Amino acid sequence: MSTLVPVWLAGPASTITGLHSGDDPAQLRFRTWAQVRDDATELAAGLAHAGIGRGDVVAVLAGDPGDVADLVQAIWMRGASFTMLHQPTPRTDLQVWLDETREVIAMLGATALVAGDPFAQPLADAGMDVGTRFIPVAALAGHDAVPLVDIEAPDTAILQLTSGSTGTPKAVAITFDNVAHNHAAMLASVEPTGRDVAVSWLPLYHDMGLIGLLLMPMLEQADAVITTPLAFLRKPESWAELITRFGGTCTAAPNFAYAVLAKRLRRAPDGAYDLSSLRVAINGAEPIDEKSVELFVRAGARFGLRPEAMMPSYGMAETTLAVSFDSQHTRFAVDTIDAHAAEADGSVVRVGESVRTHVRLGRPVPGIEVRIVDDEKAELPVDRIGTVLVRGGAVTSRYLTPTGFCSAVDERGWLDTGDLGYRTGAGEIVVAGRKKDIIIVSGRNLSPTVIERAAGTVEGIRAGNAAAIAIRRRDGREGIAVVAESDVAHDSAQVSRIHDEVARAVFDVVGVPVSAVTLIGRGELPKTPSGKIRRHCAADLVVAG
The missing domain is CATH 3.40.50.12780 (ANL, N-terminal domain)
Incomplete structure (x- = not known):
């Protein structure tokens, strides 16, 4: 029983x-x-x-x-x-x-x-x-x-x-x-x-x-x-109002929600909220942008928010929920690594001219084992990017599909998460992207999340509503396309400006030219019911464009 x-x-x-x-x-x-x-x-x-x-x-x-x-x-x-x-x-x-x-x-x-x-x-x-x-x-x-x-x-x-x-x-x-x-x-x-x-x-x-x-x-x-x-x-600020009214101690949300609330907190008058009771604010379910987290922590400080309350996490339905949690006793940590080394051979080098940042997601929770492996399933040492495998009592053993049940794990109980990541020397998990979404250009493994964040810095792009996908250029080589929502998608002058600025922003970050930029209207970017971008569907919009 x-x-x-x-x-x-x-x-x-x-x-x-x-x-x-x-x-x-x-x-x-x-x-x-x-x-x-x-x-x-x-x-x-x-x-x-x-x-x-x-x-x-x-x-x-x-x-x-x-x-x-x-x-x-x-x-x-x-x-x-x-x-x-x-x-x-x-x-x-x-x-x-x-x-x-x-x-x-x-x-x-x-x-x-x-x-x-x-x-x-x-x-x-x-x-x-x-x-x-x-x-x-x-x-x-x-x-x-x-x-x-x-x-x-x-x-x-x-x-x-x-x-x-x-x-x-x-x-x-x-x-x-x-x-x-x-x-x-x-x-x-x-x-x-x-x-x-x-x-x-x-x-x-x-x-x-x-x-x-x-x-x-x-x-x-x-x-x-x-x-x-x-x-x-x-009313996004109703979240802060409920924490204030009930003395909320624990909450959770995807990264985008903290970014949205941060904007409301920055505009609120002193004393509008009391976030001092909040001791755990779990951030997960999508890639975590350290700039959004920092904005939330800074905006919340005026209302008593303790920075150590922010708890970056890693989890999925296949593990019932939790894989790793950052400590609630320390401030969240960010890894700054050399992008070229990571893209070339998966090495994590913490110096270099071209940098990429990742939020550390804490150590595995009790009962969950994590391995990082290469394409041949050989375990990799710390600070090497590979496929993330998990195993434990909370990990499902099977999926239900239209053709019936099928196994979710291998013969030793390991679940292939489909995520790319690495472990730090302190045993913390860092997720670097989804394996199936990686864009390979000139032998470099580019994370779509990095490209999407760069595009999102351009005025006129709706924050969190950009998709980066690989496309085949006319010369037969791999290229990068960006599809993004904009409220000015039908203004030709603005479209031209945004196109140029997105291309410049992405090149400045990854050093690779963008082959195509497609702007679409609010709410038109294909997403799953839980709000994750369907990049393969977004690719169809590039073709249609």
Whole structure:
């Protein structure tokens, strides 16, 4: 039997701490964890009435974090697993979303799709065929309580959809044992105080928001304050307001969000916020730009933010969440290395004329092993760039694809992350890029992230909305193309200026000319549901341009 979730479900829930949730940060609903447990017990009875039992898969579509918390517990009470579906946004083409959702549900073999606010009623009114039984959350009420279903450690707890760059669905099979190992590792890394308050606006269909900021405080019965991504997009400073109002101690977000909040903090009057309670601010899920981190730390200092609160991290759905965390007791560290040496043979040399910077992502969390290997899988020494492999109790053993389950690890349990990186002499992990995205020009391995950051310094380019990809030039050689969003993409004079400045900025950083610059409008850059750039799709825009 799993030693974490069944014990937690069968044990008493807190009548003091609980969940503050809702779409409007000014009017969050509070329920103690005991009240959440009571509501989940009622939903579990409804799921039992609907025939949901051990081994079944339930697809969940809910925007209200309170609904998600209830459903996670209810589904686990039935011994089933759940998948958080990607949610449509106001910009989403609903027919495309429906087609993709049916494809995902078919892959999952989902017994039902359970929908909460704000999706249940529109889907019911439209009578959409979602590819399986459709059950509104409200329809699960009114049934007699049922006993807990036994859970075993190898049982699947979550089928987490990946945020990969292709349109083909794939889910990471996370077991209850994986959850328990990740939980223990994160506790050891963030060192809970017993008075922690987690604050989040992250999407709950992404592992950082779901596992890091809902499941972690829920399993620990710590206070959690969770609003929605839409609330952050409407008013980014609401994040700081919630930390101030509730005395938030832990939060997390991708790098871009800290950059956005830093701009709001810089414009805010003295005393507008109190960030002194924040002791852990995890930064992960995308490449970390040290300039953005530095801006956030400096802007937050005026409101009591301690610089050591910023915690760069490395993680992925395949490891349930955490691979490495930087220390919360020291200021984040940056490696400055010679770009030419790194691009030529993967050497990490900390002197040189052409520099590249990487944020150190801390040491592996307890229970996770990390190896850096070359193309022949031979282990590399410290300060040599290679492929990052991970192994441990929190690492999944398999994926679910449209053709069924397949192994995620090799015969020794090592998972190939697809990331390039190295280890420092102090044992810290540094990620240098995605292996499949590396652009090879004249024998040099160029990181698209470095090129994208350079392009992003040009006025008129929307920050965080540039993609660098390899293209084949007319002479048959490899070249660099940049596709970027701009609010002046239809102004020919501005386009000409931006083209020249992007080419100059990129050349100044990597010493290689840009072969093509394509400007597109706001919101047109292809991205995954979790916000990562789909570079292979962006390449199609260069061809079309």
